[in-house]
Amino acid sequence: MDEKRCFLCGRNGAQDPLDRHHIFPGPYRKKSERYGLVVYLCHSRCHIFAKTAVHNNALKMRQLQRYGQLKAMREQGWTEDDFRREFGKSYL
Ligand SMILES: [Zn+2]
Ligand SMILES: [Zn+2]
Structure with missing residues (x-):
């Protein structure tokens, strides 16, 4: 069974859900949701509140979107254009 871990820092949520x-x-x-482009993040530290949290940090957000796009293209067999058609733009 896969243990849930923060995608960014690897913590298991014991301190910060x-x-x-x-x-x-x-x-x-x-x-x-449908294509599995969902990750777990520590609520404060990595998701919402810290300066480096994805919702506060455009670079981090962008890196995650790039990762998500590459994952979707690999798993769905999509080209960059296919991805753009599904998600409105390319993040590569
Ligand atoms: Zn984290
Ligand atoms: Zn979020």
């Missing part, structure tokens, strides 16, 4: 973060939010949230 893990949240599920949809890599592509808003209108693409459902598609993120």
Whole structure:
């Protein structure tokens, strides 16, 4: 069985509970769910509040989106254009 770990720092959520973060939010949230583009992140430290948390840090957010796009392209056999059609833009 896979133990849940923070995607960014590897902590297990004992101190700071893990949240599920949809890599592509808003209108693409459902598609993120469908294609498994969801990661666990420490609630404060890596997800919401810290300076380096993805919702506070455009670079971190962008890196995660790039990772999500590459994962989707690999797993679904999509080209960059296929991805753009599904998620509105390319993050590569
Ligand atoms: Zn989030
Ligand atoms: Zn973390």
